[in-house]
Amino acid sequence: MKKMKNLLLLLLVTSQTFAQNLNIPIPNNPAVKTGTLKNGIKYYILKNAEPKNRMELRLVVNAGSILETDQQLGIAHFMEHMNFNGTKEFPKNQLVDFLQKSGMKFGADLNASTSFDETIYQLQVPTDSARLFERAFQILADWSQYATLDTTEINNERGIVLEEERARFKNAQGRVQQKLLPLLLGDSRYAQRIPIGKVEVLTSFKPEQIIKFYKDWYRPDLMAVVAVGDFDPAQVENLIKEKFSGIPENKKGPKRVTYEIPLSKGTQTALIVDKEIPQTSFQFITKLPRDKTKTQADYRTDVAESLFNQIISTRLQDITKKPNPPFVFAIMSYSPFLAGLDAFQVITVPKNADGLEAAIKAVLDEKERVKRFGFTKGELERAKKDYMLSVEKNYKEKDKTKSAAFVNGMIQNYLHGSAYTDADFRYNFVKTHLEGITLAEVNAIAAKVMKEDNSVGMVIGSEKDKDKLPDEKKILELINTKNPDLKPYEDEAVATSILEQVPTGTKVVAEKKIEEIGVTELTFGNGIKVALKPTNFKNDQILFSGVSKGGTSLYTDADYFSAELATTAVSQGGIGKLSDVQLDKFLSGKVANVYTYIDELNEGVSGNTTPTDLETTLQLMYGYIVQPRRDDEVVKGFLKNQKELIANSYKTLTPEKVFNDTITTTLYQKNFRRMPIKPEDIDRVNLDRAFEIYKDRFSDLSDFTFVFVGNFEVEKIKPLLEKYIGGLPSTKRIESYKDLHIDKVKGKVEKTVYKGLEEKASVNLQFNGTFNFTDEEKVNLDALAEVLDIKLTEKLREEAAGVYSPSISASYNKLPTPTYNLTIAFGCSPANAEKLAKIALDEIQKIKTNGPESTDIDKVKAEEKRSTELQVKENSFWNSYLIDQYFSGEDLNFINRYSKEMIDKISVESVKKAANQFLNDNYAKFVLLPEKK
Structure with missing residues (x-):
């Protein structure tokens, strides 16, 4: 009896020790060097070898649109733009120019983002150039404190920001969002501080407002520098100290207030319709106070919640694979929301408006089934296998993980205090604790997240279907109805093999x-x-x-x-x-x-x-x-x-569908195999x-x-x-493809499409023709597209302030007959469509007459060399490259010749020749304008 008591005591002590061990903080990655300068700027430094000779830099500003005054709506995002339009060391547009000459591409290697609560600037920089290495940290320092904010530049940038607002919000999704956000965000400050801002403010704010925002919020105590890459950490730390220590403190700056989104009782409902929404959907979102992950016990809970999400996702996917499923698509998940809240969301898309109520009932039945009966042992075991697989994979790749993958953990640590763990901790923790997570624990998450309060239920659909869609009262009735006939989920037995018989193969x-x-x-x-x-x-x-x-x-x-x-x-x-x-x-x-x-x-x-x-x-x-x-x-x-x-x-034909269908059918002359698919085609x-x-x-x-x-x-x-492979069937028949002669239209074609409610236009220029498919033609067509990308961004965006982001792309095919395509596309104001199209065509003519500027050729060559360095270190590149080369019968060694010889042969004259060859009168111009009123 005494031995039994001792055993029970030992088990009790072990259990308490286990619990205590989990109540310790989650360890941060010990390889990360952190520090705080005297002025308050925090820094994170991590040496990482992949990709070689590259580093990821971030300037994190703990300030976003939530801090704007009523006179500054959109200023936080506007300030992000202005940091690319003149700083102390890089006046006007010299920053982008300098980085492009160094082989970096705007958008891919150089970018920024503004949200409600933070603004983040990013650079991916080569580390094998001492000058560029040093200048990269100077760029971050300039962004943090030394923006020039020239009045002329501010006024020039207004048009670009307005075009970004047009591109993102002048559409059905934007109109739906305007109705959606008050439901989700209530009367909180977040509902009034959408990062893009208000058009009336963007067009009229005084430059003093953006200067004030910059001085108030871009200050050392609200900023962090993150550096991860293939470098000497001591050198990076010294550079951070050198470039940022001189930035003065701003002790008189306003307090950084943390705002909340109020929770409310019960369930709100809404029916939102729009003339240009083609697909009906149902969304049910429950807002919940966020459980912060600080201790290892919290981390274990996070793992359990991931298993919960995974099992629900699998169940819903399985339903879509059954005969005549009640919905086309459905998701359920518990995840972070906004302002210190989490959310449990249910979304489903029915096949049509007539099937909406059945889809809502089906997805909510699955929600109730989980809440009432929980999951099965088999479901949990499979979810654990998949979860362990992902953790093991990250662990196995820990020395091959890209630097960009580490950055977000440090950003979240600075902004929210969450831990940035390493692969060793994650692997050992999950290996130790995953099996101990019980079915009861995972089932209990349903009661935690499937609440009736703080919820919003919405149906979003086409105005044409309004009579078929449930009103607010009916939506609430559907949400509150509980199916009394639900039965527990039945789990099928798992097979033990894929093949009934393994092939013998051939040698x-x-x-x-x-x-x-x-x-x-x-x-x-x-x-x-x-x-x-x-x-x-x-x-x-x-x-x-x-x-x-x-x-x-x-x-x-x-x-x-x-x-x-x-x-x-x-x-x-x-x-x-x-x-x-x-x-x-x-x-x-x-x-x-x-x-x-x-x-x-x-x-x-x-x-x-x-x-x-x-x-x-x-x-x-x-x-x-x-x-x-x-x-x-x-x-x-x-x-x-x-x-x-x-x-x-x-x-419900959207403007985008009508426009894209017009382009395709016109270019391919209504060829049967290029026509947009219609419902009757499925029959x-x-x-x-x-x-x-x-x-x-x-x-x-x-x-x-x-x-x-x-x-x-x-x-x-x-x-x-x-x-x-040797066992696959073989009859040694000889066959090839058949040339169907699906040729694009020849000559000059112009078409204008009138579709859409908003003051929004799209311009699409298509240059097409035959191609000799020589190495010279391929290389110079690609170079021409890159030159046009640089030049049209400069002319249409920076000088004309008429577009947000022009898109230029080139492609070519050898089979069935060699052809090429070069596309120039951009969105803009309807009033500017013809003017901007003319600027683009005029710029093309200049390149055809005079050739591109030598500085642009230098940028293209630098970008190609830098991007190719990274490409050839990717399995995905080699997989697609080799299969394409084999299929088209091209030289397998082309990539080596390209990087070692061909890039250097790109010149003003070679691109001028390509422009005259490919940008000829055989082109089509398409313009989308709003419907005539």
């Missing part, structure tokens, strides 16, 4: 090494070629693709939609005896993703996995190709929903024919080329490839 019959790009080519007995590129870019990643010529081009117009949707139909069914839902459950805790496709000129397969799960993934691929499972009821339900969604898009899908086409495309893989890129050894991977 490697030929092997070839391509040393220049580190590729080994294998040819198997069934004729399939596999290119292997082992890399050390990631520790736990393997990507693969396979492709052959053929595609939908081989089928008649009568079979076109059956061919187009063949792989979609097959993917809904699963493999062998396993449904898609059963397959997902079997794959819990594994990284095994595979999809097949049939495009116009080819068919193929792609996937990603880890070294551990490679065989499972190869079995999955083999199963989709050799043993696809047919489930007509599921596919019919899926197609029915798709038909209704398409019908909705035609019932043309014949499931028997779709499966015949799928089996035909994947019945002979002898002409396939596969590419594998990632962490593997060639000799060790061979036996698996011989079994599964």
